[in-house]
Amino acid sequence: MRIVIVGAGVSGSGVAAGLVRAGAAGGFSATVDLVDPRPSLGAGLTYAPGGDPRHRVNVPSVRMAAVTGRTGEEGAEEDFHRWCLERGVLEADPAGWSEGLHYPARSEFGRYLDERLRSLFAAPGPVRVTHRRDRAVAAHRRGAGHGKGFVVEMAGGDVAEADALVLCTGNPPPELPGVLAALRGHPRVVADPWAPGALDGVARDDRVLIVGTGLTMGDVVSTLLGRGHRGPLTALSRHGLVPRPRPSGQAASWADFTADPPTRISDLLRRARAAVAAAHRAGRPWTDVLESLRLQNGALWSALPPDERRRFQRHLRVWWDAHRFQAAPQVARLVEAAQADGRLAVLAGRLVAACAEEGASGGLWVVHRPRGGDDLVGRGYDALVNCTGAGHGAAFGRNAVLAGLAAQGLIRPDRLGLGIEVDGRGRALDAAGRPVPGLFVVGPPTRGSLGEVVGASEIIPHALGVADALTADALPAAALTGGGRPAATAIPRRTAPTSPARSGSR
Secondary structure, three states, rough: EEEEEOOOOOHHHHHHHHHHHHHHOOOOEEEEEEEEEOOOOOOOOOOOOOOOOOOOOOOOHOOOOOOOOOOOOOHHHHHHHHHHHHOOOHHHHHHHHOOEEEEEEHHHHHHHHHHHHHHHHHHHOOOOEEEEEEOEEEEEEEHHHHHEEEEEEEOOOEEEOOOOEEEOOOOOOOOOHHHHHOOOOOOOEOOOOOOOOOOOOOOOOOOEEEEEOOOHHHHHHHHHHOOOOOOOEEEEEEEOOOOOOOOOOOOOOOOOOOOOOOOOOOHHHHHHHHHHHHHHHHHHHHHHHHHHHHHHHHHHHHHHHHHHHHHHHHHHHHHHHHHHHOHHHHHHHHHHHHHHOOOEEEEEEEEEEEEEEEOOOOOOOEEEOOOOOOEEEEEEEEEEEEEEEEOOHHHHOOOOOHHHHHHHOOOOEOOOOOOOOOOOOOOOEOOOEEEEEEEEEEOOOHHHHHOHHHHHHHHHHHHHHHHHHHHHHHHHHHHOOOOOOOOOOOOOOOOOOOOOOOOOOO
8 A cells, every 4th residue: 555644743743653553564555755855754744853852841741742653552651751861951950850750851852753663664574654854835636547645745846656655744833813914024023933043033022913822922032031132012903812831740631521422512511620629629630620621621522513513613712722731830920920029011902903014113002902901002013923823724735645635526615714623533535525435534623524633643543543443444454354453434433641842732
């Protein structure tokens, strides 16, 4: 079987790792092309080597989920911690310790993923994985005369034919909010804080406006203050919510919401609040209830009709994100200290207008309406950093592969506009709502269909589930006769240790 995976971050590498494990179990063989121009495997943008060491995983090293297809195996959950011990990471980074636990730099987790995956893919076996350092620019279905499958074109001119295509495009780059669209391209506006050298143009004494108050805001504040920034920092979002700090204890699932899943988001909120109150009476932390919701989110999301999903996105998403995607202790303390000593102001309000001041040295003028008020507040800034998260709404227009597949009717946006619509097996749905054989989607682009699929702890089970589905498609005879490897027919809701994520979580 020939399989092409577009994207070699956690999602794509997780699928490839699951296929390698399936081959090692016997009865399945494949050639797998991992197409990604980045040099590292598994790291993607979130864990890219060479990143700011102040950007930390928001989960201790002993609880990071493996992405090498070993989920559930004995000792797999502590593999990253053992790697850190072997490489001297903990000793070399004393600032990473908090209450007896170590929160490494995200770039260290990227180094770990790259090393482990390269070793896994290099081992001889019936599944051969090749990392093609190129960028996919187009994909289309093979003509009827050539049978089923796909053709993937790359920027370098190469073409790969595949029996199955897996889209693992991750989170799309951020989009400036509509009010700031007129400032696109301005030299004092950082539209994408994750772009290489994005903050290099921010001077130490600049008055900086940070739009968004999630985890990315904490990373930007960490970088700027770490470089000796002295000017005032202002962070603005509609609710002014900052991520909750990561508690030292490990959360354990406590409540079951799936026996009779609510079909209204207000009922789910009411039950969650009641569970938090009951947990408090039992001497358990609120994070145990949140862990239950996290692990059960797929079943809960599938029970909600489209209008209720939209209601969650409109009214509750920001509250969920602030509690679900918690900050590493070091980052939480830094943000709190910066607020206490006046270096950082966190405001709640809505952007109303923005413009560039005249003159070569002119700054930016931004107007916002404070939350709960009618008055307008206008202020001048020397720089603006966009920390509003991934630009999901623009994904189809900015990704040539997705745009081309949509034009062919092979994929379509989900109803919330968060990504690509898929079925329960992770198969893309075509323009008519039918699953497309051999075309799968994994990771953040599926969150509108499958629920919270942003953190590694949610992505990895989905990636392994798609690997199972690919194996099942390749071995129908083995599945019927009982030979070979048992195959899943739907993406399993496996339990995995809490792990960081992108778009508000690391």
